[in-house]
Amino acid sequence: MKISFPRMGNSYIGFKHLCEGLGFEVVVPPSLTQKTITYGARYSPEFACMPFKVLTGTYVEVLEKGADVIISSGGIGPCRAGFYGVLHEKILKDIGYDFKFIVVDPPMANLKDFYNNVLFLKPRNLKWGSFLKKVRTAWKMLTALDGLDMLVAQRRAYELKKGDTQKAFETAVSYIDSAETYKEVVEAETEGRKLIERVPCDETRKPLRVGIVGEIYVVIEPFMNMDIERRLGEMGVITHRSIYVTTYVRHTIWDRKAEDYIKDAARPYLKQMVGGHGINSVGETVLYGKDNYDGVVQLAPFTCIPEIVARSILPKVSRDYDIPVLTLHIDEQTGETGVQTRLEAFLDLLREKQKVLGECS
Amino acid sequence: MRTYMGIDVGSVSTDVVLIDDDNNVIASAYIRTAGQPIKAVQEGLRLISREKPPEAKVYAVGSTGSARELAAAIVGADVVKNEITAHAVASSTLVPGVQTIIEIGGQDSKIIILRNGVVSDFAMNTVCAAGTGSFLDQQAARLGIPINEFGKIALKSKNSVRIAGRCSVFAESDMIHKQQMGHKMEDLLAGLCEALVRNYLNNVGKGKQILPPVAFQGGVAANEGMKKALEKALGMEVIIPKDYCLMGAIGAAMLARKQERENGQTNFRGFDVTDINYQVTSFECTKCPNLCEIICISIGENDICRWGGRCERWQISGEK
Numbered sequence: 001m002k003i004s005f006p007r008m009g010n011s012y013i014g015f016k017h018l019c020e021g022l023g024f025e026v027v028v029p030p031s032l033t034q035k036t037i038t039y040g041a042r043y044s045p046e047f048a049c050m051p052f053k054v055l056t057g058t059y060v061e062v063l064e065k066g067a068d069v070i071i072s073s074g075g076i077g078p079c080r081a082g083f084y085g086v087l088h089e090k091i092l093k094d095i096g097y098d099f100k101f102i103v104v105d106p107p108m109a110n111l112k113d114f115y116n117n118v119l120f121l122k123p124r125n126l127k128w129g130s131f132l133k134k135v136r137t138a139w140k141m142l143t144a145l146d147g148l149d150m151l152v153a154q155r156r157a158y159e160l161k162k163g164d165t166q167k168a169f170e171t172a173v174s175y176i177d178s179a180e181t182y183k184e185v186v187e188a189e190t191e192g193r194k195l196i197e198r199v200p201c202d203e204t205r206k207p208l209r210v211g212i213v214g215e216i217y218v219v220i221e222p223f224m225n226m227d228i229e230r231r232l233g234e235m236g237v238i239t240h241r242s243i244y245v246t247t248y249v250r251h252t253i254w255d256r257k258a259e260d261y262i263k264d265a266a267r268p269y270l271k272q273m274v275g276g277h278g279i280n281s282v283g284e285t286v287l288y289g290k291d292n293y294d295g296v297v298q299l300a301p302f303t304c305i306p307e308i309v310a311r312s313i314l315p316k317v318s319r320d321y322d323i324p325v326l327t328l329h330i331d332e333q334t335g336e337t338g339v340q341t342r343l344e345a346f347l348d349l350l351r352e353k354q355k356v357l358g359e360c361s
Numbered sequence: 362m363r364t365y366m367g368i369d370v371g372s373v374s375t376d377v378v379l380i381d382d383d384n385n386v387i388a389s390a391y392i393r394t395a396g397q398p399i400k401a402v403q404e405g406l407r408l409i410s411r412e413k414p415p416e417a418k419v420y421a422v423g424s425t426g427s428a429r430e431l432a433a434a435i436v437g438a439d440v441v442k443n444e445i446t447a448h449a450v451a452s453s454t455l456v457p458g459v460q461t462i463i464e465i466g467g468q469d470s471k472i473i474i475l476r477n478g479v480v481s482d483f484a485m486n487t488v489c490a491a492g493t494g495s496f497l498d499q500q501a502a503r504l505g506i507p508i509n510e511f512g513k514i515a516l517k518s519k520n521s522v523r524i525a526g527r528c529s530v531f532a533e534s535d536m537i538h539k540q541q542m543g544h545k546m547e548d549l550l551a552g553l554c555e556a557l558v559r560n561y562l563n564n565v566g567k568g569k570q571i572l573p574p575v576a577f578q579g580g581v582a583a584n585e586g587m588k589k590a591l592e593k594a595l596g597m598e599v600i601i602p603k604d605y606c607l608m609g610a611i612g613a614a615m616l617a618r619k620q621e622r623e624n625g626q627t628n629f630r631g632f633d634v635t636d637i638n639y640q641v642t643s644f645e646c647t648k649c650p651n652l653c654e655i656i657c658i659s660i661g662e663n664d665i666c667r668w669g670g671r672c673e674r675w676q677i678s679g680e681k
Binding site for chain 1: 427442443444445446477479480481482483485568569649650651652673
């Protein structure tokens with residue numbers, strides 16, 4: 001049995017170690033490329049969103065590499081992503097692939113399904129104690145990877161030589177990838193952090209601070225958003241986002257009250273759950289406004305309804321909190337030049353604003 | 362005389378200007394890019410060097426537009442700036458107190474909102490032709506009307522025809538329908554202007570607070586029919602700056618001047634670049650499945666710059 005799963009940032013490292021630790025052979029999903037998009041666009045409905053197409057493309061690539069089990073996440077609520085698992089399975093089986101497709105829904109959606117999925121992953125002869133230990137190590141890996149991600153988003157803006165932080169980050173990620181036990185993961189994380197913190201920096205800079213909001217997949221996967229955090233970081237901007245793989249899992253499975261403050265912040269503008277991360281995009285923008293961030297970038301897959309709803313509310317939030325918002329709609333036609341031009345213009349806007357505010361005070 | 366050059370290489374036209382310290386346009390050139398940006402830039406420089414007074418010396422160069430990097434590499438620019446900022450800089454200097462800039466070019470359209478002289482919001486439309494000049498161009502050609510007559514004819518209309526403007530393909534079929542029903546040419550053209558304005562305001566201008574003074578610039582501002590349609594839709598006067606189709610280039614020149622005042626030097630290669638034979642080659646990098654298309658600009662054997670890659674493998678800085 002060869003297991004595979006979608007790619008979302010560096011999280012594949014954690015999932016790979018977990019599956020291998022449980023005795024499965026793993027087909028590591030290849031990094032997303034034009035090839036993925038080409039497959040994805042060929043086999044997906046034209047008006048499906050970009051995350052759907054990229055997942056289709058990834059699945060085709062891993063099936064070509066011999067995977068026969070694909071594990072994916074489901075979802076609840078009005079976003080059509082909840083339905084994607086079923087649709088993907090149908091499309092791929094129509095193409096002619098023979099495989100088992102496991103959609104892991106949050107336990108509160110269907111506890112029995114969740115339990116059965118866990119049972120599928122747990123080898124019968126493995127004791128529950130050791131199983132949980134392995135899950136714990138993988139979880140530590142995922143949080144360590146997210147932690148590094150958060151750290152570089154803070155550090156890039158200070159680096160003396162453009163690209164140094166990214167290099168250190170990639171090395172740090174490889175440390176985590178080569179760790180095996182819980183203890184090794186902890187050590188790798190410490191070493192990785194040191195490496196990133198040691199990159200020569202100019203601490204006297206006063207970088208702009210920009211919040212990133214939007215749909216989870218285009219926010220997390222750098223290929224989807226043209227590496228926006230690195231792009232902005234290397235243009236001298238500190239970025240912050242509240243969506244990470246581990247926070248998402250934690251907030252949907254056991255820490256379900258954790259995002260209430262975001263929903264509370266959104267409430268004056270949007271009370272209704274609109275699916276996906278729509279309400280979060282509104283709430284987070286409010287919070288960035290309250291925290292005096294310089295700006296917000298909203299990332300939305302083209303045709304994503306939750307983000308369209310959020311987008312039509314954001315101009316009001318932007319006015320109320322005097323925080324500029326740039327929306328980027330992303331699909332397979334998105335050109336890099338267009339994104340770069342808008343980001344440059346947006347940063348010019350933020351810098352001018354900062355200067356004017358500086359002169360006033 | 363100290364002068365500053367601005368180059369705006371857009372998809373349809375390439376504009377080059379020389380301005381002096383008081384924002385006077387000393388010389389200007391307008392060339393169709395025609396898919397050959399390098400040639401267009403060289404031709405622009407040739408025209409400028411012919412038109413400018415002999416005592417005018419170039420102290421700094423700025424480039425903007427979708428081929429700004431390319432232009433910068435060829436000419437040796439001191440400032441490379443996106444077109445939104447360049448337009449905003451030019452308008453806010455030349456149109457006192459401007460709060461809204463409407464720019465409609467050949468293949469893109471923008472709206473820039475300024476408050477207290479600072480850009481506070483912007484939007485840009487690049488993929489849809491329904492809100493841009495190319496569509497007017499194409500329809501004028503279809504109707505056999507020279508594009509510079511378009512506006513004058515549209516102004517004669519007393520009863521414009523309503524044309525579906527959401528998409529240029531639908532607009533065209535709707536126009537053909539209306540034309541076959543026997544509507545007058547001037548009414549059709551005025552209707553087309555209104556459809557374009559409607560589409561622009563609903564698409565690019567969506568959610569933006571349009572306050573006067575409004576500046577209307579870009580190639581399409583030459584069309585009086587468009588000005589009238591905009592004024593009708595907005596219910597306010599629309600100002601067309603004197604050099605409406607050079608605003609991007611003027612903005613780039615102003616930014617270059619600012620830079621020169623700060624550091625007092627320039628990378629300008631001189632007007633001789635018009636005689637250099639630049640070669641452009643491209644290839645597909647096969648080092649990873651991204652298959653990036655790498656573009657090289659070279660003089661003889663030397664690559665002066667390369668771009669197009671997602672990674673740093675092929676990068677050489679555009680400076681020298």
